[in-house]
Amino acid sequence: MTRPIARVLALLEILQRGGTRTVAELAERLDVDERTVRRYVGHLLDLDVPVRSVRGRHGGYCLAPGYRMPPLMLTDEEALAVLLGLVAGRRAGLLSTSAAAAESAIAKVRRVLPEALGRRLDALLEVADFTAPARPALTTEAEVLLTVAEAARDRHPVELGYTAGHGGAGTRVVHPYGVVAHSGRWYVTGFDSASGEVRTFRVDRITTVEMHVGTFDAPVGFDPAQRVLTAIAETPHRHEVSVRIRSTPEQIRSVLPPSVARLEEIDPGTSWVRARMRAQRLEWIPPLLAALDRPFVVERPDALRDLVRALAGRLAGHAEARPED
16 A cells, blocks of 8 residues: 555556546555545645536546646756666665556656656666665555654654564564664664563564654664664574684774674773674674684584684695696
8 A cells, every 4th residue: 555645646646647537446446535635636736737527417527638747857866866776676675566567656756857867867777787686575565664764853652563583373462662774674672561671673574554643752762773773683593602712893884783783892901892692594704703813712513613723724735736736
């Protein structure tokens, strides 16, 4: 389901196809009641769109003859920003729409641009390549994302239908503190009535959303992005990893970001920091520890210690290799 502004634009698009449309027909096409159709027509009139009311048995609404939406007037830089934003968002998997909707939006923007500018942008889109691979689109219902974002901005509670990763489904009332995009997914984080704690939810797992009346206050200084990264790092996995590293948090963070590891100070005044990680597989951790190039002690699991020794052996072997080997 689209939001009201989208339905107003949809009404304009229907009317631009020509002819007189009855109120009943428009209500059916837009999936609203007839009173709402008349309200949408009022919005178009407020925008100086010449919608005419046709009386009689076959009456309804139509546009004044010859009316067309004005061309989209953008500078070269503005047009480039719009199109690259759509392309980059699609590749990053962050567009909360289907691939078809993204392509349609790009095509519509392209269609209303001046011909000369359009040709130049076509050339860029045809030859441009990206070093980062495209992420698969995880389609999130646009209405869900927009509703939780509006609720977070205006501090309104929302009732969510949610399906957890283990398949369990339920409803809960959430005070959304913020909406965060990370690694091709959208997240909402806030106070959860079901657990009584601050929780993070994947937007693509929200099945229903309803905004409630009333308001709430977010904690002072709350950082939604940091909370999402912490929640991801603390997600239960097969292996609980603990490594003591003699380094500074800043140096460790250059290799182990917050989404990967949680850092703990061991003893004030010492140069050792404990890094805790959760992982389904361990093979990717030894190369990162090697990249730190700092002394470390594997506290657990033992399997990680074995993998570190194996990597050290392979590196030593590579160092001894000769060109003719």
